[in-house]
Amino acid sequence: MSMIKNLVFKRFNSNLKKTALHDLHVSLGGTMVPYAGYSMPVLYKGQTHIESHNWTRTNAGLFDVSHMLQSKLSGLHSVKFxxxxxxxxxxxxxxxxxxLSVLLNPEGGVVDDTIITKENLNNDFYIVTNAGCAERDTQFLRGELQNDPTLDCRWEIIEGRSLLALQGPKAKDVLEALLEEKAHGKALKDLFFGQRHEFSLKDGTLVQIARGGYTGEDGFEISVPNEKAVEFAEQLLANPVMKPIGLAARDSLRLEAGMCLYGHELDENITPVEAGLNWVISKSRRDLTNEEDWFNGYTKIMDQLNNKTYNRIRVAFKYLKKGPAARNGIKIFLPDTQTEVGLVTSGSASPSLNNINIGQGYVEKGHHKRGTQLLVQVRNKFYPIELAKMPLVPTHYYKQ
Structure with missing residues (x-):
């Protein structure tokens, strides 16, 4: 709930954007808050945060993620770009x-995290980035394209489509009931984690379905035309195992799953190595002799990767005793209570772990090993924590 708690108390801006599902959220008793420039549901009437969280872990939850930026990259030099x-x-x-990948500025800092999907043999790519970074992402991508006029490719925002996320162990059953069986030669059981294909709803509407998500559970992200979004959402919610879920549970679910939140675990001063995302740096791109093939920040990132020249690293932690959650910006200390070694980036109670407090943060190299015991200082009191392996709760992805 680290990103949520303060939102509830902010005044609404009349310029807030609304997704195609906004009125449905309101009719379902959603508590609407400003988030990433949109009016979004944080909770729904009749559900606590913990109930919403646990429902998603055991049944299926529907999340409106239409605020995310959907875009397309196409052209001869798409891969090169x-x-x-x-x-x-x-x-x-x-x-x-x-x-999953990251957009990098020239210094190797993370402009945004992103999902990139190859759509066809013509090297057309579907890209999803964060709503809160939409303006910066647009500026960055267009700027990078303009910097090299020899590139034959174009990037364009996809308009008129909503994005709905179904998450949880029963999400497959809910979605499968609304699809044409083996439409386009593909059944939902043939769609594995990280894959995206086109399917038909039973009324003939074409939707693009990606298997994955932000919670650590099996799930799907469905891109659907705006004019079909409300009807589709209502059909999903007609299933008794499905409930609408808001931003509060989305945050605690992703924290348990060890996922980054841009603006907390990631920003333009953090490299993927510092963020513990070494795996997004493909092995085939780590020893490039031709400078023309280098990605932004190549020299710095490879030095960090090969020589461990970074000074900080992202970690996860669990409280060893009860106490208030450590939120973004809370300091991390050695057990001597005098030596500061890091900062918390996100923190929340964990419904899946008996509501113990968990979190993520950055600590100095040398104090980052799993099992290391440190302290967080909350309201002028110290609380013991232990660094733990991510994810903090086991994932259940549907992999091939």
């Missing part, structure tokens, strides 16, 4: 497969 702004080998992706 992606290889400049990300450290991931996008050429190695098969059609219909996607990967």
């Amino acid at each position: 992606l290889h400049r702004v990300t450290p991931t080998d996008c050429d190695a992706l098969s059609v219909g497969s996607g990967t």
